[in-house]
Amino acid sequence: MSNKVALLGWSLPAIESMQKMDRPFVVVSFPEFADTAKDNDIPFLGWNFKDWNEKSNSLQLKELLDKHSVDFAVPLYEETVEWAGALNSIFRDDPRLLNRAYLFRNKAIMKRKALLAGLRVGLFEEVYTRQGVHDFMDRLNEANLQLPGEEDAWVHLKPFSAAGTVGHKLLRTKNDIEEKVIDKDFPCMVESHLPGKEFSCEAFIHNGEIRFLNITEYVKLGYSNFVPAGPELEAKRPLIRDAMERLVKSFGIEYGMIHPEWFLTEDNTLNFGEVACRIPGGHIYELIEKAHGFDPIQALVLCSDPSATEEEVKNFFPDKEIKENQNYAGSVMVYPKPGRITKLQIPDELKEDSFFEDHTLYAPSEHKVSDQREGFGNHYGTVFFNGDDPDRMRELLRHYQDVDFYA
DSSP states (O other): OOOEEEEESOOHHHHHHHHHHTOOEEEEEOGGGHHHHHHTTOOEEEOOTTOOBTTBSHHHHHHHHHTTTEEEEEEOSGGGHHHHHHHHHHHTTOTHHHHHHHHHHOHHHHHHHHHHTTOBOOOEEEEOSHHHHHHHHHHHHHHTTOOTTSOOOOEEEEOSSOOTTTTOEEEOSHHHHHHHOOGGGOSEEEEEOOOSEEEEEEEEEETTEEEEEEEEEEEETTTEEEESOOHHHHTTHHHHHHHHHHHHHHHTOOEEEEEEEEEEOTTSOEEEEEEEOSOOSTTHHHHHHHHHSSOHHHHHHHHHOTTOOHHHHHHHSOSOSSOTTOOEEEEEEOOOOSEEEOOBOOOHHHHHOTTEEEEOOOOOOSEEEOSOOSTTOOOOOEEEEEESOHHHHHHHHHHHTSSOOBO
């Protein structure tokens, strides 16, 4: 075996990580990246992931990858998860790998699977019409023993397969259903509002075992988080690891990395949100590298390789998941407020703060920021922090997620 990996999706950080690792690879992405790949001597195979039909499917792609002596595939983005599952099912002669990829791409199916595993999930249904959403809210109100005039139960509407917050709508009232829900939302999943503190885990898995478990603390979903989680959440690590191991076992995950989101209530109950098996958003991989000292993209590829030895995997990760004098890495993604903006303004207090590390904010040309945005919209860059005090980190992230960096 060549141990060569097919990276599904164009990602410069992933390419650089493979080059540093001296790992043989080929990038599989849309044909428009071919010239850039050629100019930079990057092994490349052009492929349109949007087409899946008789003439463009995993069998054809596998034949092309055989010419590159590829042994396994790793999805870098949500849209390539099925392709990786299909390819790996052929590479390893295991049809269940494709079914598992579909599981990761359908929020309703993954919740049913989690429910069968004994994990706690909210009430959820697949719906096909606006009336179906009304009926679901009615049933939640009834289950909550709602009295006339009381607030409706909150309902979350989510596309089956979109990544992150794209297409996610929070419906607090019956009026919200009429005002926010549109025909193209269907079919979709609706679910009850889960109580508790939301956080994510990033578990690197090889041969069915979790080899490293990071816990990411969300300060505000979609805006700010830090790695590793603060002491309060880290104190729940045994509870979290137990739930993660049940998730890994019930989903039949043997190789790779998963990124589930959980809700922890005050009475130490864990509710399962959803799970992905590709690089997480929110700069989490960058934060992991800064806080834990290893390249998580390299970890993802290593753990996705069935031929990697026990010694290779063991030697790659730190001995401890949390160090005694742990540093914390955090980030705030900046979203300009709707309206016309003309300039970037960085507060002096930020530049003078000892926890401030760097930022990727850019000076804009004058334009109007729309208030009609998908998910949270496009962020205009990120502010990064690093320091040894989790309370101070949390305080800074809360503060700067509300600062208006654009005027």
